Amino acid sequence: MAEDFAVRMVDITKTFGHVTANNKVYLELKKGEILSLLGENGSGKTTLMNMLSGIYFPDSGQIYVDGKEVVIASPHDAYALGIGMVHQHFKLVDVLTAAENIELGLPGGPVVDRKAVAAKVRQICERYGFDVDPDKKVYDMSVSEKQTLEIVKTLYRGANILILDEPTAVLTPQETEKLFAVMRNMRDDGKSIIIITHKLNEVLAISDRVTILRKGEYIGDMETAKADARSLTDMMVGRTVTLNIRRDTPIDPQRRLEIRNLTVKDAEGVTRLDSVSLDVYAGEILGVAGISGCGQKELLEAIAGLQGTVSGSSVKYRPTGPEGPAEELIGQTPRSIAEKGVRLAFVPEDRLGMGLVAGMTLVGNMMLKEYRSGKSPLVERRHPHDMAQKIVRELDVVTPSIDTPVRKLSGGNVQKVLVGREIAMEPTVLMSAYAVRGLDINTSYTIYRLLNEQKRRGVAVIYVGEDLDVLLQLCDRIAVLCGGRLNAIVDGRTATKEEVGYLMTYLKKDREAGA
Amino acid sequence: MTQLISLLTSAIVFGTVILYGAVGEIITEKSGNLNLGVPGIMFLGGIAGLAAAFFYELHAAEPIGFVGLIVSFIAAVAASALGGLIYAFLTISLRANQNVTGLTLTIFGAGLANLFGGSLNALAGGVGQISVATTSRAYRAYIPSLAGLGRVGQLFFSFGFMAYLAIVLALAANWFLNRSRVGLNLRAVGEDPATADAAGINVTRYKYLATCVGAGISGLGGLYYAMDYIKGTWSTDGTIEALGWLAVALVIFATWKPARAIWSAYLFGVLYWAYNYITGLSRASIELFKMLPYVVTIIVLVAVSMRRSRESQPPKSLGLSYFREER
Numbered sequence: 001m002a003e004d005f006a007v008r009m010v011d012i013t014k015t016f017g018h019v020t021a022n023n024k025v026y027l028e029l030k031k032g033e034i035l036s037l038l039g040e041n042g043s044g045k046t047t048l049m050n051m052l053s054g055i056y057f058p059d060s061g062q063i064y065v066d067g068k069e070v071v072i073a074s075p076h077d078a079y080a081l082g083i084g085m086v087h088q089h090f091k092l093v094d095v096l097t098a099a100e101n102i103e104l105g106l107p108g109g110p111v112v113d114r115k116a117v118a119a120k121v122r123q124i125c126e127r128y129g130f131d132v133d134p135d136k137k138v139y140d141m142s143v144s145e146k147q148t149l150e151i152v153k154t155l156y157r158g159a160n161i162l163i164l165d166e167p168t169a170v171l172t173p174q175e176t177e178k179l180f181a182v183m184r185n186m187r188d189d190g191k192s193i194i195i196i197t198h199k200l201n202e203v204l205a206i207s208d209r210v211t212i213l214r215k216g217e218y219i220g221d222m223e224t225a226k227a228d229a230r231s232l233t234d235m236m237v238g239r240t241v242t243l244n245i246r247r248d249t250p251i252d253p254q255r256r257l258e259i260r261n262l263t264v265k266d267a268e269g270v271t272r273l274d275s276v277s278l279d280v281y282a283g284e285i286l287g288v289a290g291i292s293g294c295g296q297k298e299l300l301e302a303i304a305g306l307q308g309t310v311s312g313s314s315v316k317y318r319p320t321g322p323e324g325p326a327e328e329l330i331g332q333t334p335r336s337i338a339e340k341g342v343r344l345a346f347v348p349e350d351r352l353g354m355g356l357v358a359g360m361t362l363v364g365n366m367m368l369k370e371y372r373s374g375k376s377p378l379v380e381r382r383h384p385h386d387m388a389q390k391i392v393r394e395l396d397v398v399t400p401s402i403d404t405p406v407r408k409l410s411g412g413n414v415q416k417v418l419v420g421r422e423i424a425m426e427p428t429v430l431m432s433a434y435a436v437r438g439l440d441i442n443t444s445y446t447i448y449r450l451l452n453e454q455k456r457r458g459v460a461v462i463y464v465g466e467d468l469d470v471l472l473q474l475c476d477r478i479a480v481l482c483g484g485r486l487n488a489i490v491d492g493r494t495a496t497k498e499e500v501g502y503l504m505t506y507l508k509k510d511r512e513a514g515a
Numbered sequence: 516m517t518q519l520i521s522l523l524t525s526a527i528v529f530g531t532v533i534l535y536g537a538v539g540e541i542i543t544e545k546s547g548n549l550n551l552g553v554p555g556i557m558f559l560g561g562i563a564g565l566a567a568a569f570f571y572e573l574h575a576a577e578p579i580g581f582v583g584l585i586v587s588f589i590a591a592v593a594a595s596a597l598g599g600l601i602y603a604f605l606t607i608s609l610r611a612n613q614n615v616t617g618l619t620l621t622i623f624g625a626g627l628a629n630l631f632g633g634s635l636n637a638l639a640g641g642v643g644q645i646s647v648a649t650t651s652r653a654y655r656a657y658i659p660s661l662a663g664l665g666r667v668g669q670l671f672f673s674f675g676f677m678a679y680l681a682i683v684l685a686l687a688a689n690w691f692l693n694r695s696r697v698g699l700n701l702r703a704v705g706e707d708p709a710t711a712d713a714a715g716i717n718v719t720r721y722k723y724l725a726t727c728v729g730a731g732i733s734g735l736g737g738l739y740y741a742m743d744y745i746k747g748t749w750s751t752d753g754t755i756e757a758l759g760w761l762a763v764a765l766v767i768f769a770t771w772k773p774a775r776a777i778w779s780a781y782l783f784g785v786l787y788w789a790y791n792y793i794t795g796l797s798r799a800s801i802e803l804f805k806m807l808p809y810v811v812t813i814i815v816l817v818a819v820s821m822r823r824s825r826e827s828q829p830p831k832s833l834g835l836s837y838f839r840e841e842r
Binding site: 093105 | 828
């Protein structure tokens with residue numbers, strides 16, 4: 001019976017420019033159940049839920065709430081239908097109290113009755129087992145408290161259908177348990193809940209049913225009781241695609257970086273990278289796989305001297321192999337690392353934010369790396385000029401001239417300029433993050449070729465990627481991160497897509513015990 | 516003692532001018548708009564009020580002070596709110612840089628006001644100095660029986676109504692920001708417009724209204740200066756501009772709290788006039804003394820930054836444009 005469904009989304013399609021984020025996706029949420037929405041990065045989970053909460057509007061398809069077709073054009077419409085979403089990035093005002101945040105934007109008398117709000121908040125808290133102090137300022141709250149406040153806020157506004165976007169990403173295991181307990185209370189009270197996640201153990205622990213998306217497509221749904229981690233992984237990652245990327249056997253790989261107990265905490269005190277120990281060899285490409293935000297960025301930035309680390313962390317650089325002299329990179333700045341003669345190249349994820357200066361020309365961007373060289377007080381322009389010309393020629397960069405601001409170049413050409421510049425410094429270690437994200441096929445293969453060339457030249461290459469097919473066909477070894485921990489290192493030639501997908505989403509039991 | 520009373524009275528008159536400027540600017544800044552056009556807006560308020568009173572007195576057969584007061588008051592508020600509207604349109608709808616727009620508005624307001632001020636002086640003929648004596652008298656009227664109560668009367672009851680209106684406005688603004696629903700929403704807009712937007716608050720409308728209302732209040736500072744401080748005349752010496760910047764400094768000194776701005780404004784007045792009551796100062800050291808309000812503002816800024824108290828910080832999105840697509 002259709003009336004048993006709190007929400008049905010039928011044939012939902014949403015495109016952003018050329019990218020299809022959701023293609024004829026189907027989703028149903030029964031009344032009083034917890035549904036997991038499972039999928040890799042970029043599988044369209046959040047996009048789908050943003051359409052249910054009124055942030056995006058679908059290109060086509062129908063949404064039914066309580067059996068009636070509805071049009072949701074704004075968050076306001078969603079609230080009117082009893083749909084509330086807790087986003088990954090909290091929408092709270094720091095300097096206001098919990099009660100003030102809850103009451104924000106609501107209709108009512110000219111004066112906010114703080115006592116009445118606080119009383120109603122306490123009532124909600126008692127009913128479901130939340131713990132919120134209405135008078136506490138948000139800036140004094142922990143991440144977990146802020147999340148609780150967000151959930152209470154949606155309930156206060158009368159939500160019967162709750163959407164939680166990766167709620168456990170910021171929580172400790174104990175806090176996660178607490179959240180799950182509250183979610184069960186809400187379900188037992190008749191609320192319907194969708195939890196977006198990519199963690200299989202959570203899917204199995206909390207949900208009644210699970211819907212799986214892959215690359216914007218609806219793959220299927222099943223009752224959690226009938227699912228296990230393996231079958232879910234298979235549905236999530238799909239079949240292997242052959243890409244024909246060239247991969248040579250590493251010649252005489254020597255240990256170049258010794259990463260030991262590398263731990264990084266963010267400003268909130270949350271551990272983003274948890275005692276990772278890893279060796280990187282010259283002459284090989286080391287892949288780093290993981291769901292986004294599992295410590296990839298912190299790993300690369302800690303090596304590059306851009307990220308503070310917890311004491312005890314160590315990254316030793318050995319230019320001449322394991323027996324040779326070593327240089328400790330932790331505690332140094334990018335400049336001091338370069339001055340010690342360590343040629344560390346870094347192609348960051350944020351190309352125009354961290355990699356290049358968008359408003360400067362190709363030549364100007366070349367100069368960024370060597371403005372300190374030379375004795376003259378004026379900058380030396382000839383060498384960067386030649387370098388820019390060489391990169392444009394050799395990498396087929398499409399640009400009107402080398403005096404064009406890089407902002408005017410297409411994404412693929414921007415990436416060629418960035419990679420070209422980093423390679424031109426003849427690095428001994430080359431780190432890249434999502435180097436082919438958003439690039440067309442041809443440019444992607446150019447990047448693979450360049451990385452392979454560096455590998456042949458004896459450079460230690462680190463490739464952080466998201467496409468498992470590419471990782472498995474380009475990299476010699478793959479380090480799999482899961483929730484900031486190194487879950488396993490697998491051989492790129494023998495590992496399967498399912499295996500890596502499983503390791504990305506399921507922290508090994510023996511490691512979990514230490515958490 | 517007489518000297519002290521005299522210092523405090525001049526400090527209150529001085530403080531009233533910048534208190535208007537600061538209260539208006541606090542309301543504007545709470546919406547996330549850093550309007551550095553306060554001096555220009557005070558110029559606009561001053562000249563509009565003066566011109567309105569001048570033409571009323573010129574054309575009325577027997578000008579009545581109270582009517583002149585009403586006419587000039589409305590003209591001042593309207594002209595300065597219009598200045599705020601220009602700023603709001605440029606920064607909110609066209610997303611122009613707030614600092615550049617504000618500074619331009621200051622230059623524009625000063626130029627426009629002095630152009631009209633000069634013309635009015637020429638129109639007035641005679642000694643080349645206009646005077647709206649009747650209206651100005653109405654602005655400076657006080658209750659003689661109260662003002663006559665010795666020192667107390669002199670200190671508390673010897674001012675025109677606008678000195679008291681400034682305090683009332685500051686307290687009202689304080690209540691509005693901290694207690695009322697609209698004030699709560701306004702603070703959210705200035706702190707985190709994306710969150711306010713998601714909560715269903717019309718960010719653009721709040722920013723426009725806060726900027727125009729704020730400018731209208733700031734402009735009253737200029738009106739008070741023209742009508743009371745220099746007694747219904749116009750001078751092109753640029754004092755309004757100096758006072759306007761002090762109002763901006765006062766916003767920081769009061770850490771964006773209107774109630775705090777009240778005593779802070781008078782403190783600025785005391786610091787500014789202190790040189791008059793210290794004997795044996797050379798001309799050079801007088802100028803050093805006039806610097807004091809700015810010096811204490813810098814000290815407060817340093818202290819607030821060092822304490823990192825979250826309650827004393829500027830609105831988080833102050834100076835930034837908001838567009839929804841960047842969510």
